[in-house]
Amino acid sequence: MDNPPPTTDRSTAKTVVDLQDAVAVLGQFPALAGASLTVRRGEIVLLRGPNGAGKTTLLRLCAGLVPLVRGSGQILGLDLVTQRDSVRQNVGLLGHQNGLYYDLTVGENVQFWGATVGATEAEVTVAMERLGVADRLSDLSVRQLSAGQKRRTALACLVVRRAQLWLLDEPHAGLDATARDELDATLREAAASGATIIVASHELERAGSLSTRAVDVIAGQVLGAQS
Amino acid sequence: MVIFAFALDADSVLERVAPGLVWLATMFSLLVLVQRAFAIETDDGALDAMRVAGLDPRAIYFGKAMALAVELLILEVVLLFTAVILYRQTIPLDGVALLVLTLLTATCGLAFVGTLYGGLASGFKGRETLLPLLTLPAVAPVLIGATRAVESALGTAGAVVSDGWPWVGLLAVFAVAFGVGGSLAFGPLIDE
Secondary structure: OOOOOOOOOOOOOOEEEEEEEEEEEEOOEEEEEEEEEEEEOOOEEEEEOOOOOOHHHHHHHHOOOOOOOEEEEEEOOEEOOOOHHHHHHHEEEEOOOOOOOOOOEHHHHHHHHHHOOOOOHHHHHHHHHHOOOOOOOOOOEHHHOOHHHHHHHHHHHHHHOOOOEEEEEOOOOOOOHHHHHHHHHHHHHHHHOOOEEEEEOOOHHHHHHHOOEEEEEEOOEEEEEEO | OHHHHHHOOOOOHHHHHHHHHHHHHHHHHHHHHHHHHHHHHHOOOHHHHHHHOOOOHHHHHHHHHHHHHHHHHHHHHHHHHHHHHHOOOOOOHHHHHHHHHHHHHHHHHHHHHHHHHHHHHOOOOOHHHHHHHHHHHHOHHHHHHHHHHHHHHHOHHHOOHHHHHHHHHHHHHHHHHHHHHHHHHHHHHHOO
């Protein structure tokens, strides 16, 4: 059972991610071997590294989906071990999949995820308008959408869930140039309005221009950081 | 159900095995329904999204089980009427209460088991193969209990209504055990 949240106001906490010597295992394999990472509010941090380096595991650890085996970790001031459920409620993870229901329309998907945090109808509308899925796309089934439109719908779900930390794994994958530009603009706008974003990407040029800082993830460790 | 009606048409065995055939058809349908129930969430990672959203796993478990139970209940009513028409079954008035309670308790048990193992299997690549292997042995008590209770309700092969109540008790215990146990186990099972 979750402990009560600390008195720190999560919406104004300056340090959003604070991992120290974090170790996480997938089966028997140590996917993270003593990773340390600090991310401050409003930053867009790029995770670079080869396949299998631990980028996805690092994101999933921050989302509370992978247990912290050793070391310490706090997300938005919440402990990753004792307050894992609360961590999950405050972060949004967009992995290789979008987390959408294909049988529902765009509007119904955003409404569904909004309902998980008690979002009002107005908040749902604002989130959909912000991501450009409000008018023509709203009544379309997700099955009918292009890859870029699905991605934007998934981001609208993150917005309506009021996620303060966005964890994006290869967000540009499968998108055309226009959709990538739109996605970047959305992420910059989200960061400007207070969201903190961590992006794992192999597209270093594009993600590099988007991010405020890049860190290298090699063999399960966060090796370096540069502004 | 239709194939058995043709295959055993001239044989009185069809009338004797009708309750068992109804529940066999229900069990195989359960596998299809459970796979569909979890496919809509694993297709695009919605189950992961639910976990990240911090939704109470017990709420997800009971929600999915209730939806499954409603689908099963509708199916069972259709299958029973099919048995009445194709297998020349009759439903005596004094067996109606037993029949209704049997349907309700057996359906709850099947829905709880199906949801629990459906959630477990959804994380694996060979889920279509794994689900029957996990589910069919677990629902064997429901198959036996529900068949015996329906036989008593319908008066199949001289069975009387009072014979069916202990089986309903077994079905109720089974449903409660899997309802409570499943709600506790579902979270850790769908977690990594």
